[in-house]
Amino acid sequence: MVGIISYGAYIPRYRIRVEEIARVWGANGTEISKGLGVYEKSLPDLDEDTATISVEAARAALARRTVDPGEIKAVYVGSESHPYAVKPTAATVGEAIGATPVMTAADYEFACKAGTAAVQTCMGLVKSGMIPYGIAIGADIAQGEPGDALEYTAAAGGAALIIGNRDPIADLNYTCSYTTDTPDFWRREGKPFPRHGGRFTGDPGYFKHVLGSSRMLLSDLGTKPGDYDYAVFHQPNGKFPVRAADILGFSREQIKPGLVVPYLGNTYSGASMVGLCATLDIARPGDRIFMTSYGSGAGGDSFDITVTDVIDSDQFNRDAAPTVADMLKDKKMVDYAVYAKHKGKVVMME
Amino acid sequence: MTVPRFWRKQQSRYNLIGTTCSTCGQYFYPPRNFCPECRRDGKINEHKFKGTGKVVTYSIIRSASDQFSLLTPYVIAIIELDEGCRLTSQVICEIDAVYIGMPVKQTFRRLGTDGGSGAIFYGTKFIPA
Ligand SMILES: [Zn+2]
16 A cells, blocks of 8 residues: 655754744733644754755655665655745755656745645555655745744744555555635745735634644545544644634544744644654554545635554664654753744855 | 855765765765865765764854844754765754754755845755654
8 A cells, every 4th residue: 555665753952942033022922822722943053054954854754764765756845945946946855865867856845735735646556556755745944924923933944745555654644735815925926025914824724724634634545533543634833723623523632742932933834743753752553543634715625534554664763753742842942033044045045 | 155155165065975985984074176185185975974973072053144043043064974074064953952962853944045036055954764
């Protein structure tokens, strides 16, 4: 069956506290942190961007399992912060993992769900027999305008999944999507920062699509939330995924391992996939995982995943790359001045 | 750095691909096509370095040209790869954390950009192992 052959995540070391950002803008940091359910967020080093994060995540996946890079015939990178407007990040990743030149590649954009769209593409290519392995990446160095609400959560990080059908560590049993044209969040070509439709981001955006896609999967498969050991939802803040889980009937225990946003921030295209990696870090054979991503604009992709015995076998070495928890612990706090310097670099690129 | 000049060395910079001489066992990075020891008897093959090594010596850069001024202060070190050849690279760590003999491993980073609208150059730097 088509499934996840290996996985890897990457989180830059730098963090800033939400309270520190609020202090600069004269806002009540404690209140904002509590309201968002986010306490710290990651930011990239001065020489890191979506391409370097993608490469590190892909290399982490390859460190955990021997896969001939020459057999990776598809590389897709989902992001809303590709370093170039025109020139594929996916080609840089392909070259840096030794998969070039016999491969197809493309960059995906669908706000925060471009990475899971890449997973679906790889599933299709593997299932149809067109490729032995594909790699799907979701990564971002998320942009938020100084002083805007997004600045408190916009973070950096990413995850890579190698998709194939030869002894996967987790079977991808099923996937479905729910998509409509919704103006909840956007960034116009050539503009450095995104805009959002204020109240539009909650009910008509996130909840309509996350719940729509999740319910569709449960109905298509005839499963109940209780049939799953873990659930992962897109996490733009600490509140939305918890509320979505509550509404659907998933418990706090089920979502706990994959809820990384409180000390990571929103890594946009990386968000649900890093949450899945954090869940795979602790999963046992037989565990069943429910995942729904969300991308503004708007849509949700849902997945039904079962962890196999291979995750504990000699074919796979989980310890060969750092866990998400390891990377969240290995951090260096910075103040707003250092943060602004890092951000300055990002804006200069536009 | 010009785009074509960088591109020719891209594979080698991205993946630490050098060469080795199977006659005497020496490793070369950047790659050499000729062994200075064995000369005409040298047999040169491509070699992908493991990407781990240690700091032989280092220097703290406190002022740099425009392109790198945002990075200051930063560490530049001579690194001996485990296979036994030396190269110069930035080591990404706190400036008071670096020491001679520090184990390091490769990481993928931006090496520079050709201004605000030019090409972005990627390649290998090192972090504490
Ligand atoms: Zn020789």
